[in-house]
Amino acid sequence: MKKKLLTFLMLFLIFIPINLYANSQNDVFVVKINGEINNATVSYVEDSIKKAEEAKADAIIFEIDTYGGQVIAAEKIKNKIIDTDVRTIAYVNNKAESAGVLLTIACEKVYMSKTATIGSAETIPKTEKNISFWRSILRNTAEYRGRDEKIIEAMADSDVVIEGLSEKGKLINLTSSESLKYKISDGIADDYLQILEYENLNGKNIVEAEKTFEVKLISFVSNQFVSTFLLTIAMVALVFEILSPGFGIGGTISIISFGLFFLGNIMSGNSNVYSLFIFLLGLVLLFVEVIVPGFGLPGISGIIFVIVGIAMSMRTLEIAVASIAIAGVSSVIVGIILIKKGANSKFAKKITLFESMTAEKGYLSVDAPRIKVGDKGFTMTPMRPIGYIVIDNEKFEASSESGFIDKDEEVIVLKVDGSKIFIKRSE
Secondary structure (H helix, E strand, O other), X not given: OHHHHHHHHHHHHHHHHHHHHHHOOOOEEEEEEEEEEOHHHHHHHHHHHHHHHHOOOOEEEEEEEEEEEOHHHHHXXXXXXXXXXXXXXXXXXXXXXXXXXXXXXXXXXXXXXXXOEEEOOOOOOOOHHHHHHHHHHHHHHHHHHOOOHHHHHHHHOOOOOOOOOOOOOOOOEEEHHHHHHOOOOOEEOOOHHHHHHHOOOOOOOEEEOOOOHHHHHHHHHOOHHHHHHHHHHHHHXXXXXXXXXXXXXXXXXXXXXXXXHHHHHHHOOOOOHHHHHHHHHHHHXXXXXXXXXXXXXXXXXXXXXXXXXXXXXXXXXXXXXXXXXHHHHHHHHHHHHHHHHHHHOXXXXXXXXXXXXXXXXXXXXXXXXXXXXXXEEEEOOOEOOEEEEEEOOEEEEEEEOOOOEOOOOEEEEEEEEOOEEEEEEOO
């Protein structure tokens, strides 16, 4: 009995310290920085660092795979990385370009995968003011972390020449082996486990920081390609709505798409509310143009304000021009098709209200026009396809069923539904 008791006591004394040691093991957090760096990325990184600090994590591995993004957002993240007391490790899993370079060198240690690259950090647009500011941030961070600031500067400015490594007019972009050679990185690793081994963190539990739904949504809709797609859908739907009678699915889709477009760009930091106000003013002017006969100052001003508002909402002028061009061409093509097809389009009939509300079906009109099928008149305004006609010196609003009809053309009444008049060109 004494032997059993002694054995139990020994086992107890052995396993209690082991258990306490195991419970004292802190986690290693993994924060994935991929895609465009913007305000959504800032929120994600700030939240992740805060959780790692609260959990008393042993280290944070920032897995970086990005073409870059906003300089201001990158600077905010850099400051958060430098300010934290948790050990920081950058892992360039594929590429660290532009703003990604700053986030990489902000970490205490840098590891790269075998096929990863780092560099090409020139600002867009490349102005003396932008380059000077960006170079100073990179240089200061490189000096703070003991990296070669000259090489880091040459990644951002093609005017910086390093003999044997870069020539004038070329930006530096290093492979993983070159980065290790010039001491920009500290090693080459295949995965997190190898990094933990290099950093004497074997056996640590790896916790991947999760992005909130809000961050995921903003990151998605603010993506350059998604943003351009939303803009194209919004403008095409708007054209369809303008050229179709009544308010229908085109207007609804346009509102939702424009809403997501501006929400993503404003929340991500690409834009501000002023761009939205300018855009909305443009829409109001276009609405005035639609309800007022002819095409004049409200229409021209509306188009200008809409374009300026959209351009201001995007990260760079180059991106804005490309996106607006794609959306504009698509809208023109759809507009031409709708004008040619008019109300006879099968698709238009499916998504707009063409149900006849006749007396035979129980509908009564209190404002029926005093005209009948077969009456002839002239267009007072262009029919796009809605406009105004004159019959017996009296003005009526009508809708063309034969596509676009210019001003002062003879037309004939096809049908009258309540107060609605449908016309076509007179043969």
